[in-house]
Amino acid sequence: MEPITGRALVLAASAIGAGLAMIAGIGPGIGQGYAAGKGAEGVGRQPEAQGDIVRTMLLGAAVAETTGIYGLIIALILLFANPLVGML
């Protein structure tokens, strides 16, 4: 049975780092929800502009998604393509 190695320590820290990185997702969740609310309000007031409103909402929400994706990418790198264990 293996004892705790440096490799194990790095992998354990990577699991925690991956979890921390996901916390970034709080931001897009709040921001896009705000956009959803404003979009719903706008569509109720100007139904004739529904297309423009929804397009702008989705464009803005796509921009707001990026930092959540960054967090996901860092987590996936830590889990599936961990460059740190190669540096040991």
Place this chain on the structure above:
Amino acid sequence: MEPITGRALVLAASAIGAGLAMIAGIGPGIGQGYAAGKGAEGVGRQPEAQGDIVRTMLLGAAVAETTGIYGLIIALILLFANPLVGML
């Protein structure tokens, strides 16, 4: 009785990482709730536009859900398909 192995350390850190990843869920919860409130407000003001309002609210809320799902996926990977223990 087994001592603490590297494998145990990685699995323990994965449990904490999974918990941390779920914290992302704060975001969609706040955001979608905002959308719910704006949707309810809009439906009260323009009942004739209820279909459009609710559809836009749900579309925007679906977009706002994604980072919460990312967090859930990372947690499920850590718990059920942990790639880190395979790297030991």
Place this chain on the structure above:
Amino acid sequence: MEPITGRALVLAASAIGAGLAMIAGIGPGIGQGYAAGKGAEGVGRQPEAQGDIVRTMLLGAAVAETTGIYGLIIALILLFANPLVGML
């Protein structure tokens, strides 16, 4: 005092992970409360639309609940169907 085993370490980390996962519940609590406030406001303004307002509020609040449920599920898995101890 007994020494710490790998199994104990994983279970201990699971208890902390379960606690962390519940923190996600901050989001739905804030968001749904916002919806509740907007619903109450709407009912006061357009009492004749009360049915539509409350239905939209509850639909939106149900959507906002999901990430809180995700956190609960991860916590329940960690506590009652812990897959990590099986990987030791």
Place this chain on the structure above:
Amino acid sequence: MEPITGRALVLAASAIGAGLAMIAGIGPGIGQGYAAGKGAEGVGRQPEAQGDIVRTMLLGAAVAETTGIYGLIIALILLFANPLVGML
């Protein structure tokens, strides 16, 4: 089999540091989502000004992205071009 070395400790801490740095992404996510909501609202009210509104929204959102990028860069440095292990 290697024991825990100083190198391993630095790399483990780098994994956690990378995860922490991503948390900065909460900010742009919220801020850009706010801009998305205001943009959608504005486009609904002044469809003739859609070009100006969307351009201003995107310009402002680009400015709001920077600190999320800073966090990403620090995380990528820690993972792929770690200067700390060279200082050992």
Place this chain on the structure above:
Amino acid sequence: MEPITGRALVLAASAIGAGLAMIAGIGPGIGQGYAAGKGAEGVGRQPEAQGDIVRTMLLGAAVAETTGIYGLIIALILLFANPLVGML
């Protein structure tokens, strides 16, 4: 093979400190996004004042960036010009 030295401990803590410092970026992200939303709204309402609105938005956003830059500078110092290892 080197054991864990004081130098390694300081460098490991520097990795975590650098990650923590980046969290400051939440602030400018939210604030500048707010400015972006208000700028987009203003441009939609007073297209003739677009120049003044965008200039004020960018001036204010530049002021709001500073603490994010401070965090970045501290992180870069910890990673690339670490004064603490020289004090050992």
Place this chain on the structure above:
Amino acid sequence: MEPITGRALVLAASAIGAGLAMIAGIGPGIGQGYAAGKGAEGVGRQPEAQGDIVRTMLLGAAVAETTGIYGLIIALILLFANPLVGML
């Protein structure tokens, strides 16, 4: 090669303390961004008062910067003029 000394422990903790101190920067970032948004809105509405609006915005933002500067100063003291290692 040096083992972990008390000096190393204090310097390691100083790196983390410096990172924590920078988190204060969230505040000025949000606050000054709010001021930027309100300034941009005001300039759009009352272009003739642009000078007064921008001056008040900058004065208020300068006041809002202070606690971010305090955090920076404490971090710089910990990194470059650490009084704690002198107390060992």
Place this chain on the structure above:
Amino acid sequence: MEPITGRALVLAASAIGAGLAMIAGIGPGIGQGYAAGKGAEGVGRQPEAQGDIVRTMLLGAAVAETTGIYGLIIALILLFANPLVGML
């Protein structure tokens, strides 16, 4: 060369405590920035009341600064007049 002493442990914890205390600065940063935004808005609307508006804004901001100062004082005590090491 000195080993880790109780004195070193207290000083290390003081570095972290000083960093934590600075986090209080988030509050005044947000609050005073809000006041700056409201002040700028008010000055744009009632330029003739500029003196009163700015005076009230600065008075209120001074009150909002106090807890940031408290945090700074505690940090400075921990760093420069540490009473804890005297209790060892």
Place this chain on the structure above:
Amino acid sequence: MEPITGRALVLAASAIGAGLAMIAGIGPGIGQGYAAGKGAEGVGRQPEAQGDIVRTMLLGAAVAETTGIYGLIIALILLFANPLVGML
């Protein structure tokens, strides 16, 4: 030279506890800043009621200060009149 004693451990934890207690100061900072902004707005609108507005703002801000003071008191107790070391 003293090794790490129980007394040192309690004093070290007190330094961290003091730092944590100061974080309470975020609240009064935000809240009093909001009051400052509303006070400035109110004074601009009703200059004739300036006395009443400022008095109410300051009274409310005094109430909002208390929890920041509680945090300061707990920190000062931990630093200067630590009851825990007496219980050893």
Place this chain on the structure above:
Amino acid sequence: MEPITGRALVLAASAIGAGLAMIAGIGPGIGQGYAAGKGAEGVGRQPEAQGDIVRTMLLGAAVAETTGIYGLIIALILLFANPLVGML
């Protein structure tokens, strides 16, 4: 000279627990400050209703204080009437 005892460990953890409990004070600080702002605004609007407005503000603020008091009480118990060391 005493070694680290179980008693010391409990007292050290109590210092950290007391600090954490004070963080609750963020809430009343924000909430009461909001009330202060709304009170000041209201008094400006209806100076003749000043008595009622201030009374409502103070009553509501008293209700909002309770959880800050809970945190303070728990901290004081941990520091001055620690029931945990009695259970050792």
Place this chain on the structure above:
Amino acid sequence: MDQSINARAIILAASAIGVGFAMIAGIGPGIGQGYAAGKGAEAVSMNPKSGKQVTMIMLLGAAVAETSGILALVVALIMLYANPLVGFTTGTIVVAASAIGAGLAMIAGIGPGVGQGYAAGKGTETVGKRPALQGPIIRTMFLGQAVAQTTGIYALIIALVLLFANPLIRLL
């Protein structure tokens, strides 16, 4: 007195930290009830005649928003004065971690506290504007507040499971 660091000491130390975490839930009611207070003051300024009615709605809504703070306090007091975990002599690290996990879980209470307080404020504001509609407004407010409580209850259940019916200790 046993001077060594034993199981009991580790569990009690972890409980002290768990208690601190649990109290952080108090952020929520503080923000929420303060919002309600502000809306109450505003409603009185808009319609001074409705002062009594508005104040009653504010207090009712704020009472609901207190729930998470009380639940956190109760969990903290249980850990301080009736700690069910101190009896365990095996699996010390699991028991200690459970005390911390229980405290962390209670932090979820921030959400319901803020949200229900917001609803209380909006209910207060609306009743001030339309006193005749007090019944439907309050009913909607309470319904929404009940929905907003659920994640706080989930957290309480997890905390109580960790304290009183810990399944992890049985897995040792």
